[in-house]
Structure formats: C-alpha cells, structure tokens
Amino acid sequence: MWSRLRDRRLDGYKFRRQYPLGGYIVDFIALEPRLIVEIDGGSHAVQTVQDALRTRELERFVFRVVRFWNHDVLANIDGVLESVLQELRIVR
DSSP, rough: OOOHHHHBBBTTTTTTEEEETTTTEEEEEEETTTTEEEEEEEGGGGGGGHHHHHHHHHHHTTTOOOOOOHHHHHHHHHHHHHHHHHHHHHHO
C-alpha cells in the first residue's frame, strides 16, 4: 500500500505512514485533505468495539477515517486505491 501512496503517487496527494495522532499511530494519513486510512488484519474482526472507539477518537481531530481489510489490500489494491480516491474527493 505504501508503495502506491508515497511520493504523491495517488493523484498528487501527500500521504505519511505510521503517523502519531492523539495517542494513536495511524497507518496512513493525508494531512491536507484530513483523511486517515487504516489497514486492518484478522485480529480486528474480534476487536470491533475498540476499533470503533479509536475511529471516534481520531474523528475528534476532524479527520475522516476509512478502514480496509488487509486481505482486500493484498487481493485488490487497485479497488482499494479507487475507494481512497473517492474518499479524498469527498473530503475536498
């Protein structure tokens, strides 16, 4: 995922990875359009309450948070990136 987001490769948007925000480390963040992209592995299937809390906490910083399953990133990176682009366009 990082290789497709870095160096403004996704439609010119600047992303950072492993970025600290409010006591959390987010997977990927685009500061200017205020979008956070989280990639969830299998363990997240059983921690939905914690993930929802984390999302609400991050949204308090006026960021939009989108989540994708790790499997989807690996199996359909182009589809995931298209979804990220759609989210970026909503944020604008």
